[in-house]
Amino acid sequence: MNLFFEPIGLSHYLVVGAILFVCGMVCMATKRNVLGVLMGIELVLNGANLNFVAFGSPLLRAPGDHALGLDGQMIALFVIVLAAAEAAVALAIALNYYHTHVTVDVDRGDELKG
Amino acid sequence: MIETVNWHSCFFLLFALVGCVSAVAVVVTGNIVRMACWLVTALAAVAGLFFLAGADFLGAVQLMVYVGGTMVLLVFGVMLTARGPFVSMKTGGGQWILAIVVGGALLTVLLQAALSIPDWNAPGREQVQTEAAPPTATRLGLGLMGIPVDRLQERNAKWQSGMSGQLLAFEIISIHLVVVLVGAAYLARAKRRIEPQPARIADAEVSQVPG
């Protein structure tokens, strides 16, 4: 295949990022376990991070003026930190949910259902 | 023929395949612990892709924060919310079909956007930069302290005078992390069980009224 001989371009990274993003989205939509939904969120954020890093990488493009440069990595760094913070809070909420409902099934949380 | 193999591309394919297969496995698996294991593999593969793209410091941060921190937290959550054998909660077939249709549509749009620009495809053997990417840890650190080292070549005086790196974002994120730490610790505290008060006579009479 051509991929073994040609250098990798930006679009290959974007394809991988897109696959991760869509898998995360489907995971968030279909899982009934609250921790499964959290894992979907992590996949979505990683797909986006991969896009940022790919746009900021000097190795994936022809040499020239790159619009994003180190900012891509900086944004990805901030996203990683914020995702870790959000995962901590989400897990605290999940633990509270488990304590009140004695299950992690998100479909059981329907007290506000009208 | 084998001398012309581009090893960088081979390793990219390896990490990309591992990442994509693990991501699909996260969606497909029913057991929550197996899902967590596949997610660890996917995140580690993404860290490898970061290393290949020249972001060495970011790859190490991904390994430390995501894989070593967030995933440990998730696995702890999985273990703490398990009572007895892990119950597999199955999603209905209709929901799966809907999710796959919507997901497939989004994937098509994203792939079409990613592959549409010819400059983004393989840049051509002559054009690609063959030296290794510069080390990024010092540059990122200087940027976070307010000195954008990668923008020093900027000759537009107006732009250069306003450049201050990412110092403000750094400070905001630091405060954000402190707030999140306190908030998560408060939310996840062990709650003291309050003994129910003995029912008074008036309440007992009220509760006997039907309806």
Next chain:
Amino acid sequence: MAEFLASVLSPAWLAYTIAALVQCALLLVMALASAAVGIWLERKIAARIQDRLGPTRVGGRFGWLQPPADGIKLLCKEDIIPAAADRPLFRLAPYVSFCATFCLFLALPFANDWVALRLDAGAFFLLAVAGLEVFGVILGGYASGSKWSLYGAMREAAQVVSYEIPLALCVVVPVLITGSMDLVEIGNRQAGWFYQWYLFHDPFTFVTFWVYVTCAVASTNRAPFDLPEAESELVAGFLTEYSGFRWVIFFMAEYAAMFVVSGLGAVLFLGGWNGPIPIASLLGLGGDPHSVAGWIGNLLGMCNFIIKAMTGVTFMICLRWTLPRLRIDQVMTTCLKYCVPLASAMLAGVMVWTFLFPGGVIAEVRKSLSAVERPSSPAVERPSSHVVDSWSPSILAADRLAGAGRSDRLAADGTSALYAERWPTCRRPLDSQFPPQQHTSEGWR
């Protein structure tokens, strides 16, 4: 090595593959040898502390062949997997732990030129990968299908993850003094006599070293922090259901981790491959790593490094057989109430110290005693009190990062010239006190 093989063998990919495999094999030998020696050392030291002799029959008077004999015995054991176990994860868990420990050897420098992967963020990479061992433990505990294993695994994971924080704070201290996370750079900065070691750099670093020792012992789950493997309480914690070869893999991972953590402490605080007396530089060994003299210099460095790492391992072994075990609440108290505040206070102290005495106390004392005018670079001035004043602390901090040891790398693409052009009034203390010649390999020992 790759270039040498490429000149001998015609297909370049074969040469590179063989070079990579040889380096992997060397690292694997290092990991396994540290485990084997650690096992023998543990049994001998434990025996002596308990007033007995230990292995004396296998392989001669000192029982040298005991570890291989143990290995053969364990390989011949029956492969038992509990009925309630999650079979794929049960099989996978020991290898996850061992792989994480083995990857630590990738970035560990054994000598000035003998490091498998010279990473710009080497210390950070080691900390990151050290946090991945806990996955093998959790998987092993869960997959065993027994609640005792799960409890032990959860306790161990909580302990390792909690102690990563003070461990990282302790590792930041030598990184701060050096201005680089590159472990080879940190080792080179401690070249010379033994008073150049960071242990004697300032009193805060001295205290930080002992906090590092505590956190390192806790992160490898050695006594007195070995409650997760507590033999008298949880049978063997998460290792309960593991026997035979799988147990050997976990065990080797633990001893290899002990070696790595001791080696990291040696590089960060005890000078790494620099001996207490700079013999090699006095003899003129050094320079080109491919020459015979350079190779012998590197070999001496590696011997120094291994001696220091094994001293750390011996210290951990003696500690195990001397101190009683801490309870889990005592373990967490030590981490959160003692180690973290102490490490933070030491970090703040070192920050102030390096601001006041950038060259370390020895250099300051020498400067004041000799009172020789050092040649000053054109940009050595106090920061002037106009517009850059509000930025001056951050610029000084960035300056230390930029100037200390990065000057060779930054200068390669003209960044430092532009940087000096844009911030001309910044004080560059390190350039005046550590002239660039010291960063090359000629003067490193």
